Amino acid sequence: MAETTLLEIHDLAKYFEVGRSLFKKKQNLYAVDGVSLYVRKGETLALVGESGCGKSTTGRLILNLEQPTAGSIFYRGKDLAGYSAADWKLYRQGVQVVFQDSHSSLNPRKTIRHILTAAMFSSGTIPRNKAQDAEERARALLSEVGLRPAEVFLAKYPNELSGGQRQRIGIARALSTNPDLIVADEPVSSLDVSVKAQVLNLLDTLQKEKGVAFLFISHELSVVRSIADRVAVMYLGKVVESGPVAEVFDAKVHPYTEALISATPIPDPDTTRNKKRIVLPGGVPSPMDPPKGCPFHPRCFRAESKCATEVPPTVEVAPGHHAACHFAEERFSSYESMT
Amino acid sequence: MNPNIQTKADSTTQLEPILEIRDLITEIRVPGRSLRPVEIERLVVPRGQVVGLVGESGSGKSMTAYSVLNLFPTAAASIHSGSIVLDGVDMVKVRENERVKIRGNKVGMVFQDYALSFNPVITIGKQLMEQLLTHGRHENAKAKVLSVLDEVGLSAEVFSRYPHELSGGMLQRVGIASALVCDPPLIVADEPTTALDVTVQAQILELLKSIQKERNLSILLITHDLGIVAEICDLVYVMYVGQIVEHGTVHKIFKSPSHPYTQGLLQGASSVQSVGTHEIRVAIQGSIPGLTEIPSGCRFHDRCPHTMEICRLQQPGFYEVDGLQAACWLHDAEHSHG
Numbered sequence: 001m002a003e004t005t006l007l008e009i010h011d012l013a014k015y016f017e018v019g020r021s022l023f024k025k026k027q028n029l030y031a032v033d034g035v036s037l038y039v040r041k042g043e044t045l046a047l048v049g050e051s052g053c054g055k056s057t058t059g060r061l062i063l064n065l066e067q068p069t070a071g072s073i074f075y076r077g078k079d080l081a082g083y084s085a086a087d088w089k090l091y092r093q094g095v096q097v098v099f100q101d102s103h104s105s106l107n108p109r110k111t112i113r114h115i116l117t118a119a120m121f122s123s124g125t126i127p128r129n130k131a132q133d134a135e136e137r138a139r140a141l142l143s144e145v146g147l148r149p150a151e152v153f154l155a156k157y158p159n160e161l162s163g164g165q166r167q168r169i170g171i172a173r174a175l176s177t178n179p180d181l182i183v184a185d186e187p188v189s190s191l192d193v194s195v196k197a198q199v200l201n202l203l204d205t206l207q208k209e210k211g212v213a214f215l216f217i218s219h220e221l222s223v224v225r226s227i228a229d230r231v232a233v234m235y236l237g238k239v240v241e242s243g244p245v246a247e248v249f250d251a252k253v254h255p256y257t258e259a260l261i262s263a264t265p266i267p268d269p270d271t272t273r274n275k276k277r278i279v280l281p282g283g284v285p286s287p288m289d290p291p292k293g294c295p296f297h298p299r300c301f302r303a304e305s306k307c308a309t310e311v312p313p314t315v316e317v318a319p320g321h322h323a324a325c326h327f328a329e330e331r332f333s334s335y336e337s338m339t
Numbered sequence: 340m341n342p343n344i345q346t347k348a349d350s351t352t353q354l355e356p357i358l359e360i361r362d363l364i365t366e367i368r369v370p371g372r373s374l375r376p377v378e379i380e381r382l383v384v385p386r387g388q389v390v391g392l393v394g395e396s397g398s399g400k401s402m403t404a405y406s407v408l409n410l411f412p413t414a415a416a417s418i419h420s421g422s423i424v425l426d427g428v429d430m431v432k433v434r435e436n437e438r439v440k441i442r443g444n445k446v447g448m449v450f451q452d453y454a455l456s457f458n459p460v461i462t463i464g465k466q467l468m469e470q471l472l473t474h475g476r477h478e479n480a481k482a483k484v485l486s487v488l489d490e491v492g493l494s495a496e497v498f499s500r501y502p503h504e505l506s507g508g509m510l511q512r513v514g515i516a517s518a519l520v521c522d523p524p525l526i527v528a529d530e531p532t533t534a535l536d537v538t539v540q541a542q543i544l545e546l547l548k549s550i551q552k553e554r555n556l557s558i559l560l561i562t563h564d565l566g567i568v569a570e571i572c573d574l575v576y577v578m579y580v581g582q583i584v585e586h587g588t589v590h591k592i593f594k595s596p597s598h599p600y601t602q603g604l605l606q607g608a609s610s611v612q613s614v615g616t617h618e619i620r621v622a623i624q625g626s627i628p629g630l631t632e633i634p635s636g637c638r639f640h641d642r643c644p645h646t647m648e649i650c651r652l653q654q655p656g657f658y659e660v661d662g663l664q665a666a667c668w669l670h671d672a673e674h675s676h677g
Contacts, residue, residue, distance in 0.1 A: 050536035162626045192395035193563065194623035194642075197607040201619045219537065222566070222609040226619050245616055263541035265566025267608040269589050272569045279545055280538045283506045 005077075006181055006213055007062065007095075008038040012071035013237075014057050018288065029288050031057040033237035034071070039181060042211040046228035046245065048218055048260070050284055054237040055217045059183045062215065063097055064088075075181075093123050096174035100186035102166035106158040112169055113138060113154040116176055123177040141172040146202060164195035171202065175210070185217045200227055221264045225249055230320070233257050236287055236295040239314075243321030251335040253323040255302045294326070302327060355427070357525045357557040358384040358407065358446075363421035365399075365406045367413070367630075374630040375419070376402040378581045380657075384525065384574075389551060389558045391572035391589070393565065393604075397627045399581040400561045404529045407559065408442055426524060443470055447518030449528040453510040457502040463513055464498030470520050487516045492546060508539035515546065519554075529561045544571060565608045569593055577601045580628060580638045587663035597658075597665035599643045637668065649674050 012035045020026035032054040039045045047055040060066045062073060073080045075091055083091065099105040106115055116138040120126040126134045142150035145168040158166055167187060174182050188196045204227060206212060218224050224231055225245060232242035233256065241254040252258035259278045266272040280299045285291055291298050297307035307326060314324040317332035325331070365377035376399040384390045394400045405411045406418055409430050423430040426445050430438060450456055457466055464484055471480040485495050491512040502510060511531065518526050532540040548571055551558055560572060568575055569589065576586040577600065585598035596602045603622035625642045628634060634641050640650040649668050658670035668674045
């Protein structure tokens with residue numbers, strides 16, 4: 001891969017063992033099943049899909065919060081499997097996280113000062129005997145995430161802050177180690193419309209200023225459309241389509257992408273009432289017993305007999321734009337002829 | 340049902356709204372003081388229409404829903420004053436034993452999350468039948484439940500299932516069935532699709548639309564999602580810190596909103612259709628104030644980009660602007676700069 005690639009994952013898989021008991025055979029839950037992705041320096045890759053598609057597990061695997069069943073993760077060209085203790089230390093500074101629920105991810109009994117400085121000390125960004133440096137850095141970070149005057153916020157406890165402010169603390173904490181990649185797992189999903197735009201804008205500004213890359217995990221396609229450079233759509237533990245965000249949202253090569261976009265209401269009565277809507281039947285099948293062939297075929301409006309038996313290969317329909325569908329090329333050329 | 344009431348309702352369908360809220364104040368008593376999450380001057384749901392009540396969390400939209408049923412999640416909350424006329428009956432004035440008869444029969448409620456709303460050890464069918472039986476409708480109760488299940492797109496087999504055997508989308512359908520089982524003319528739906536995935540949400544919205552048409556239902560839909568409002572509502576009320584700030588038809592609200600808060604909400608709403616990448620518009624600064632820190636004058640003044648002197652001092656009344664009603668001083672001839 002090119003010089004600019006920061007993180008690369010190959011055929012990553014995570015199976016959870018479930019239902020093991022005296023009377024039952026153990027079963028596998030295929031949470032992530034052969035995912036390959038890459039994130040370039042300074043870009044935002046969005047991971048979208050419905051609940052249970054494996055997008056959060058993928059994020060947790062990258063953060064080393066879960067151990068992969070198979071596959072590999074490369075950070076700056078080096079496989080995580082061969083990491084030494086010193087490598088891990090650098091990795092933990094370089095790859096940070098922002099969680100969805102800022103309420104449970106900040107310790108309620110510690111001040112913001114403690115929360116931010118503890119992250120710098122334990123990651124080794126600032127040595128423990130340089131408390132003054134850490135405090136100054138915490139102050140600067142608070143200003144950067146828009147919490148001013150910083151002195152006031154340093155002394156506060158998480159419960160004294162609003163949801164939007166707490167999420168800004170989460171972002172400041174992630175930034176405290178000077179990371180080059182932040183895994184943001186639904187960072188704005190629990191925020192209100194007006195606050196959501198503020199936090200998204202903050203993330204975008206920080207990216208421009210610091211060149212940090214984001215793996216932005218979200219179920220909200222409208223949010224992804226406005227913040228991401230590239231997008232990967234997941235379904236039942238697999239990436240079904242990936243590519244530049246505008247092209248994926250316009251071309252909708254994979255029928256699932258098309259269904260997701262068509263199901264998302266548009267905040268404009270004329271447009272949303274006149275558009276063609278694809279309503280998929282049923283719900284997402286159980287990841288314990290995924291369908292044979294193409295995992296999407298039981299709900300797909302384009303499915304033919306071979307979809308039930310043959311796993312579709314992932315093909316590159318345009319530079320950097322991949323889709324796993326038997327009709328990917330056909331669908332992409334019909335999109336091209338329309339534009 | 341009394342046949343006289345039926346004919347009266349029929350002849351005045353166009354005139355008499357199914358629900359009319361006037362001067363409603365709902366309060367929550369906390370030690371030493373009382374908070375007022377809802378202060379609504381007027382809110383009307385015409386018959387056969389879908390009315391959206393939109394606002395951010397903390398705007399009091401769910402408390403408004405509870406007020407309509409006069410059924411609150413906490414004993415500390417109650418209606419302080421005002422009237423809520425539901426199909427000709429004032430829910431505030433009538434006694435509780437009358438209200439019990441009205442809930443379910445005149446108004447059904449659809450909630451956000453049914454994962455914990457049903458009794459896990461009783462079958463779906465029994466739980467739906469219970470409603471009919473409490474309202475004294477013993478005849479053909481099972482047949483009625485089966486027909487409602489069919490109406491919401493569930494097979495008869497669901498009747499004998501337990502809640503944990505159903506998916507989130509199916510449970511939401513059961514929730515809608517439970518609101519419909521006594522054939523009420525009005526449904527209050529509080530964030531009915533918020534807990535669902537987007538493809539399932541699309542199914543539920545289609546279902547609500549078709550049931551609304553077939554039954555000529557009136558729906559008060561409470562949501563924070565402007566996309567859903569655009570999709571399904573006829574009229575929209577925008578709520579901010581307990582008060583209505585603007586209302587009107589859905590097309591007018593989305594096309595030319597007159598209140599700065601509505602304008603900000605709509606500008607900030609991201610869409611799958613947005614043109615440029617990295618295009619994020621921040622339309623409103625700050626966040627919604629809590630009930631203990633309600634600003635003086637217009638409640639939106641400290642976040643508003645057009646604040647004037649009068650906004651800090653006095654609450655605005657409603658002004659008609661291009662067919663919309665907006666509570667904003669900008670539209671007052673004396674105070675506006677234009």
